[in-house]
Amino acid sequence: VIPGWIIAYLTFPGIIVHEAAHLLFCKLCRVPVLDVCFFRRGNPAGYVIHEQPKTFLPTFLITVGPFLVNSLLCLVICFPAILPIRVFHQNDVLGYFLSWLGISIGMHAFPSNQDAKSMLAHATQAAKGFNLLAILSYPLAGLIYLANLGSVIWLDYLYGLALGFGLPALLLQKL
């Protein structure tokens, strides 16, 4: 088992993008932000401290923001590298760099347990008013916990690989 901090160091671009995604959605939803740490040694390796939004939708978006942004960036960055490296077996240094970058970003797409906890805390209040999104966020939070549990068996890495290498290959085959 590789210690978490080593993985965090090896894949630090993903953590930076993860926190930047939280910040982006805070900005988009006009939620005040007290403090941002993009990367540090420690647990958590990054954070965004923000005001709790008045409605549930911004909370939801801020929580799932990294999943959307990291996944999209993983795809965009890995895409140019996949064919020379994976299919044509070329020694393309830029390709290797982009692959590492893309997979690192994809690995940190899952919202953290703390993200899920914050979302659930707000969802509990919102669900009392029969907010459908809040009700749906319960199973989503379950999935987030499961996904983070799965990181013990490299689920986050496998997700990054599938997204960065698998999906582009699938898309290219359809052309």
Add this chain to the structure above:
Amino acid sequence: LRTITCTDCGREFPMNGTLVLSGEPLCRPCLEARWIAANKHFPEPPLKAVDPTVCVKCGADHGDQELPQVAGMPVCDECYQKAQNPTFPTWVKMSLAVILALAGFSLAHNWRFFQAYVEAERGKREAQARHYHAAYALLASASRRVPESAELAFRARLIAACVPAEDGNYEQSSRLMAALAKEYPEQRFLAEQARELSAVSYAMQAREASKKQDHAQAVALMDKAVSEYPNPTLQLERDIYQVCYLMDEDRSDEALALARTLPDNVGDDKDLQEAVNAIIGSAERGAAFERGDYDTFLAKAKEFQAQHPDEPGAVAQVASALACKYAVTGQEPYKAQALEMLDKAKKLAVQDEDKEGFKEYEERILHRLKTRQVISKREYDRRFRSATSSAATAPAATQEGRS
């Protein structure tokens, strides 16, 4: 700035440096003393006391004025405004720009790989559809785009070897494939592919021979095909030609015995099952004719005609059987019916191939009606036609018309 008094030591401290344990304010040294006294276990963790008059972001002291809060923390007006509109640090923006620029550059730099990949995939699909000309054009182009890919070069050459097959030149394909097999001995399927193409080439030649009624040659060619590439389908085709050959040789009993073993190898192919059933029927009629059992011959011919009412060969065969009956009984109604059926068959034979076959058959049936002699096609050919002309003028349609 606000101060609080430590519950344990009674001294006064700035609020921001102290902690609160179970509602009691404590200075740090007193909290550590309690920690040791409690065997390093607190029922609930201590909380940092927060001075509502000091900004947590910039540390500015605002005296007695309580500050507005963001995320539960006091912040001054300036920091409050910054919190309302957070910005991305320049290094984050620059990094993202550089990364996207690199990705864009990489995409442009590697564009030929994408083009080659798409062409190779399309080529693969064309090859699967056996459109080898189109597949080769695509794969050759892909290989030119990425000349460093040995795999693409190999795939292009592999498809190039299949191109003549699309034009029906299996022999040429087989030769190219065999040459490729020598060059790439590790690709073991190539040698097998070359043998299969060679077998198909023999099979195609055998079909041509069969069309010319040269079943002996067809069998010989299929023997080569089967020895090159042992395969149940090729073996079945060989046996079908063998049945035809035996019938040519007036050995319909042997032909029938062999024909009856054919369905065991047909499988689920409906068209093939139909073809084999037709061969068995033909052999049965031929065997009945050869042993002089004209009632069975007539019954089988009528059965065949009922299944194929618009085939001139089937109608003419009923005429042939009726002519046999006339030859042995001398009863005029058989002759009249035979002529009627012959006329019907003549009207049905509109295509050139049918017309040619019918002409050959009509000649023999009319001879039978005129002389009341029943002789086989072989004997008729021997007596009245040269050997070469019979092979040339007797098309496949007369398979049922040799009796």
